[in-house]
Amino acid sequence: MPKKLELETLSDKAHAEIRRSLMAGRFVPGDILVIRTLAGRYGISATPIRDALQRLVAENSLEVLANRSIAVPHLTRAKFIELRRIRTALEGMAAKLALANLAEREIGRLSTLVESMDKDVAANDVRSYLVHNKEFHFYLYARADSPYLLQVIEKLWTQVGPFFNGLFESSRYLPHANEHHRQIIAAIQQRKGAMVRRAVIQDIEAAGVALMQRLVAKDS
16 A cells, blocks of 8 residues: 555656646657656656656647657647637636735745846746746746636646747747736736736737747748
8 A cells, every 4th residue: 555655646746747847848849758768857767657648648738649659749729829818817817816915025026037037038048938937927826825726727838838938939029028027017016906917918918929920830
């Protein structure tokens, strides 16, 4: 019994680590996830990694290819549009709910993350930007005190996170990558829930415009 319990714990750990990596854009669409490589990266044996990958396939975060490899899916335009529509509704709601629970210390942490993203943009460091971007959004959403809502948003991010790697390919988006985050902070400081919600939605939509252009280019 203790051995089985340990295996379940390792599987959960592997699932959480790979999920976080997907959300933060550490994988890109088309990446093949090799069990042995992941086991070495996370310091976990192959069996829990295999179990975690199968769970992520069931959650539609990963896909099984014809050769039985497990890969990060490519997004179609239709799926991207649907995910963006759901994200604007749920993430806008989470941000508005979070406002009542944000103290000055939390606002300070969000502002520090915005400063970090400014540095990432200046250095053209997309990977670091995506890590800080994910931390900014989920630090805010976690304050909504709505764990089920947070779980749904996390699942959505496992599907769109890898695609965020294309954000810095848009020369029009890059100079403005952090503007909506500053607007979110300003709305929080004014304690206006509708403004916070709107700023989060505008952030998602602005990134969506840049990514949609990439999808169109790829389709053509």
